[in-house]
Amino acid sequence: MDPVKQSHVEEYGKAPEIIASAPGRVNLIGEHTDYNDGFLFPMAIDFTVRVAISRRKDSHLHFYSVDYKDRKRATLPTLRFRKEDRWANYPKGIIAQFFERGQSLGGMDITIHGDIPQGAGLSSSAALEVATALAIQDLYGIEIGREDLARLAQKAENEFVGVKTGIVDQFISRLAKEGHAMLLDARYLTYHYVPLALKGVKILITNSKVPHGLAESEYARRREDCRVCVEILSVKKPGTALRDYAASDVRDSMGLIPEATRKKCLHVVEENQRVIEAEEALRRKDLVTFGKLMNRSHESLRDLYEVSCPELDWLVKRAWETDGVYGSRLTGAGFGGCTVTLIEEEAIPSYQEHILQYERIFGFKPEVYVCRPSAGARIVENRVQSS
Numbered sequence: 348m349d350p351v352k353q354s355h356v357e358e359y360g361k362a363p364e365i366i367a368s369a370p371g372r373v374n375l376i377g378e379h380t381d382y383n384d385g386f387l388f389p390m391a392i393d394f395t396v397r398v399a400i401s402r403r404k405d406s407h408l409h410f411y412s413v414d415y416k417d418r419k420r421a422t423l424p425t426l427r428f429r430k431e432d433r434w435a436n437y438p439k440g441i442i443a444q445f446f447e448r449g450q451s452l453g454g455m456d457i458t459i460h461g462d463i464p465q466g467a468g469l470s471s472s473a474a475l476e477v478a479t480a481l482a483i484q485d486l487y488g489i490e491i492g493r494e495d496l497a498r499l500a501q502k503a504e505n506e507f508v509g510v511k512t513g514i515v516d517q518f519i520s521r522l523a524k525e526g527h528a529m530l531l532d533a534r535y536l537t538y539h540y541v542p543l544a545l546k547g548v549k550i551l552i553t554n555s556k557v558p559h560g561l562a563e564s565e566y567a568r569r570r571e572d573c574r575v576c577v578e579i580l581s582v583k584k585p586g587t588a589l590r591d592y593a594a595s596d597v598r599d600s601m602g603l604i605p606e607a608t609r610k611k612c613l614h615v616v617e618e619n620q621r622v623i624e625a626e627e628a629l630r631r632k633d634l635v636t637f638g639k640l641m642n643r644s645h646e647s648l649r650d651l652y653e654v655s656c657p658e659l660d661w662l663v664k665r666a667w668e669t670d671g672v673y674g675s676r677l678t679g680a681g682f683g684g685c686t687v688t689l690i691e692e693e694a695i696p697s698y699q700e701h702i703l704q705y706e707r708i709f710g711f712k713p714e715v716y717v718c719r720p721s722a723g724a725r726i727v728e729n730r731v732q733s734s
């Protein structure tokens with residue numbers, strides 16, 4: 348039996364009516380561009396979270412996390428963010444969003460189980476939000492498109508949990524296509540899929556295991572830097588987001604914008620350009636160019652946007668030194684989390700040898716995952732009709 352189903356039965360004494368699954372993601376290139384209305388190139392990975400739900404007759408909400416062996420409770424009329432509810436705030440946020448849209452929901456027993464590495468910047472929380480949202484959508488027969496569902500999940504994160512992230516994590520978790528990456532335009536939420544048929548080449552994720560404690564506050568500061576920059580740039584040339592500016596605009600603003608802020612903006616506008624070029628390179632099956640753009644992206648995140656850390660820089664450098672590596676960069680918000688590396692399959696053992704000293708130097712045991720570009724969220728089981 349599906350482990351989440353089994354756990355649900357053991358916990359609540361009845362089978363779930365619905366089980367939904369949603370994947371984590373890795374961003375191949377295009378970092379810190381989504382909240383600047385820019386371009387991104389993510390793919391979903393073959394790590395997922397599953398959410399099983401059965402309806403209750405009252406207005407109580409019971410949450411059970413198999414992975415944390417932890418239980419939380421709430422009720423529909425008193426639903427609010429509570430710090431001590433930690434992981435349960437994500438599904439609570441989704442329920443609150445459906446509520447806000449005027450959807451009438453009843454009490455629910457909810458079980459959560461997943462294998463996305465936690466706190467690694469692979470969007471385990473976005474996947475939990477999306478899986479919960481899809482399960483509830485199906486359970487109550489709610490009409491909502493895929494893009495809208497991703498937006499609802501982002502709103503849960505932004506407004507209920509209170510973390511002001513962009514849209515990319517929820518969007519790719521809901522809309523990814525197996526075997527493909529997605530070129531996403533975060534302003535218009537338009538996208539297209541690009542096949543990732545890489546013969547003999549793998550997408551390797553290395554988990555630095557560095558706890559990314561700084562990520563939240565520094566993320567908010569970067570967003571603010573970008574906002575300030577747009578405010579100043581828009582005096583000379585109309586625009587509402589960094590997406591509206593070219594690198595030359597930012598270069599010409601020397602003296603107008605504090606240097607530390609200007610560097611950040613230069614990263615964003617150049618990263619947008621790199622995403623476009625990377626997508627074109629991939630279409631031509633030019634992995635060498637694609638890899639070089641990944642490397643430039645890392646340098647820019649390290650030197651201009653300043654979201655890297657010694658551990659990530661070390662891992663990326665070792666990858667760059669390994670024969671058979673096309674490119675490597677930090678992925679996600681930064682300050683820890685993972686690197687993503689485009690590598691010939693046969694070079695993986697050599698890369699692993701190159702990073703052997705990591706644990707001795709930094710004190711964290713890294714983990715390496717070979718990831719397949721995977722499909723977005725789906726319903727695993729629906730027993731709603733027969734219940």
Ligand code: GLA
Nearest residue numbers: 378379512513514515679680
């Ligand atoms: C986090 C956020 C995303 C995005 C990345 C940086 O993963 O959740 O919205 O901003 O950081 O590219």
